[in-house]
Amino acid sequence: MAAAVYQITGYKNTGKTTLVCRLIDYLVSRGVPVATIKHDGHSFEAEPAHTDTARHRSSGAVWSAITSADRTAIVKEKPSALLELIGEAPAEAFILVEGFKAERLPKLVIVRRAEDERLLGELSGITAVAVWPGYHLRKDAVPAEAELFEIDDVQGIGDHIQIKGSRRQS
Incomplete structure (x- = not known):
């Protein structure tokens, strides 16, 4: 099976890098080789x-x-360009992309504060939303096809992204 690509997005200081690192640990522990691409x-x-x-x-x-x-x-x-970088990554690797909000790939959006909810109506490809503990997201804010996770549910998110990741062309 060809490896896949999945994005972790959100505004600055929402925990993207921490979540990406935790997902790398989880996927590698399951024998999945991981490559990362970060937008700065x-x-x-x-x-x-x-x-x-x-x-x-x-x-x-x-x-x-x-x-x-x-x-x-x-x-x-x-x-x-993101697609150029994806093409240069190892073919067998599952690629985690941090950032690149506007790209049309499957993505998780992190919501930490009320202003972060705006992304849920602006971005395409959202398959998951991760919220911080104590934050109460409006149910109608979550896109219809997206799953809702607590940001600390690394296993749930990790399993979700392996299923929902966009398959790379081999």
């Missing part, structure tokens, strides 16, 4: 300023790679 709304620096590869890029390199016995990192001086 700001410019980021992939390596410390005075490393050799950072110096290569500051000298004008548009593509820079570094490899060791344990890992490889590639930095491109251009943005990449």
Whole structure:
């Protein structure tokens, strides 16, 4: 079976990264290889300023790679579309995407505060909503086809995303 792609979305400081890390732990414990793709709304620096590869890029390199016995990192001086990154990920990996709210892939939306509910009416592909403890989500706010989870229900969410993830073309 081809691996799948699933998005974890929500506004800043809603717990996306924490949930993604917990889902990685859960899926890996079940023997599922996981790849991740994260959207950063700001410019980021992939390596410390005075490393050799950072110096290569500051000298004008548009593509820079570094490899060791344990890992490889590639930095491109251009943005990449989500579908391009998905295509570069290992074929056998289940891809967890953090962010990229507007993409049309199956997604979970995290709701921590009242203002977060707005996303439930704006985004497409919502198959799940995760709410924080103590937050009472209006029942009519949850899209008809979506399942509702507590944010700490990692097993329930993990099982859901394995079923609902968009199958990759192999």
